[in-house]
Amino acid sequence: MTKVDLSIDDVRTMAEGIGMTGLSDGQLQELLRATLASRARRTALRTATLSLADEPAHVFSLVDRSPP
Numbered sequence: 001m002t003k004v005d006l007s008i009d010d011v012r013t014m015a016e017g018i019g020m021t022g023l024s025d026g027q028l029q030e031l032l033r034a035t036l037a038s039r040a041r042r043t044a045l046r047t048a049t050l051s052l053a054d055e056p057a058h059v060f061s062l063v064d065r066s067p068p
Contacts, residue, residue: 006039008032 008025011032015023023031 006032006036011035 008028011028012023014035015021015028015031
């Protein structure tokens with residue numbers, strides 16, 4: 001994982017900002033680890049060369065194609 005400057009106090013502030021005020025110290029540690037892992041993975045993604053055409057297109061059909 002890459003080094004990211006994020007403290008437990010930063011995580012506590014982030015959690016409180018979205019209404020998660022009742023987290024224990026252990027839960028805050030888990031949230032810190034998850035946040036660091038997420039940021040490291042996001043940093044590793046090569047997104048600089050992506051365009052809108054690279055966005056996956058999900059196609060849904062409402063036509064019933066089941067046999068009669």
